[in-house]
Amino acid sequence: MTQPARSHRCAVLGSPIEHSLSPAMHRGAYAAVGLDWTYDAFDVPAGGLAAFVDGLDASWVGLSVTAPLKREAAAYAVTQSSLVASLGVANTLIGGPDGWHAVNTDVPGAVAALRERGVTALTSVRLLGGGATVESLLLAVRELGADDIEVWVRDPGKFDPAHGVVVRQLGESVERPVDLLISTIPASAVPGDAVAAAGAVFDVVYDPWPTPLSAAASALGLPVVTGLDLLAHQAVLQVELMTGESVGPDILRDAALAALGR
Numbered sequence: 189m190t191q192p193a194r195s196h197r198c199a200v201l202g203s204p205i206e207h208s209l210s211p212a213m214h215r216g217a218y219a220a221v222g223l224d225w226t227y228d229a230f231d232v233p234a235g236g237l238a239a240f241v242d243g244l245d246a247s248w249v250g251l252s253v254t255a256p257l258k259r260e261a262a263a264y265a266v267t268q269s270s271l272v273a274s275l276g277v278a279n280t281l282i283g284g285p286d287g288w289h290a291v292n293t294d295v296p297g298a299v300a301a302l303r304e305r306g307v308t309a310l311t312s313v314r315l316l317g318g319g320a321t322v323e324s325l326l327l328a329v330r331e332l333g334a335d336d337i338e339v340w341v342r343d344p345g346k347f348d349p350a351h352g353v354v355v356r357q358l359g360e361s362v363e364r365p366v367d368l369l370i371s372t373i374p375a376s377a378v379p380g381d382a383v384a385a386a387g388a389v390f391d392v393v394y395d396p397w398p399t400p401l402s403a404a405a406s407a408l409g410l411p412v413v414t415g416l417d418l419l420a421h422q423a424v425l426q427v428e429l430m431t432g433e434s435v436g437p438d439i440l441r442d443a444a445l446a447a448l449g450r
Contacts, residue, residue, distance in 0.1 A: 196225040197247045201232040202254035209444040213423045216443030221433040250430030251281040258320045265290030294324035297422025305413045310334040310367045317372030375400035397448045
């Protein structure tokens with residue numbers, strides 16, 4: 189006997205996806221506000237977003253989108269938020285009667301995560317890595333006042349100079365201190381002198397937990413913003429967009445930590 193479709197379904201899409209903490213976080217939010225909704229994870233490779241979403245029925249109301257699909261999500265949507273329109277990157281799709289609408293919660297999530305840890309104003313930032321998340325992080329730090337930004341990447345020739353930043357080669361020596369170090373790369377690729385030259389550290393990577401970079405920053409007494417903080421704050425906004433319900437970041441962070449512990 190065919191089971192009836194659930195009335196409200198959400199999921200995270202990306203590849204690889206098996207280690208995503210989004211299901212634990214969103215399910216934790218649903219439990220906290222008493223929603224009997226489902227939230228799953230689907231491995232969707234690059235180039236596959238449109239076909240996957242086209243196959244969904246009306247029970248699907250929201251999708252979180254991670255690498256490598258954030259640009260595809262922005263292009264797929266029938267409407268784009270102003271952030272998505274300016275960045276060309278979306279991490280959220282919200283279903284509607286006329287189609288899917290693209291939103292970016294990474295930018296306000298990053299700003300909220302930084303402010304929560306006391307990083308409320310910036311001038312100089314050193315950002316390690318050049319993936320899609322960097323687009324959102326650049327906008328977030330500029331919102332906090334940063335106008336002196338270095339982006340360190342493996343291949344400087346592939347990073348768009350139109351971002352108005354200084355592009356450096358990973359592996360070079362660190363020459364000056366900055367207000368904030370942001371890393372989107374594994375700890376093994378972080379320059380050895382980068383942490384000591386920072387006033388605060390934002391490590392977007394969260395696996396393994398705790399990360400070597402966040403541990404090193406904590407040992408120096410620096411303010412530390414973690415990838416879990418970013419995940420929690422951007423997911424708070426996603427939950428509200430998808431369900432209309434408000435939850436605190438601690439609920440989502442605790443759910444993520446419990447999942448990491450398992």
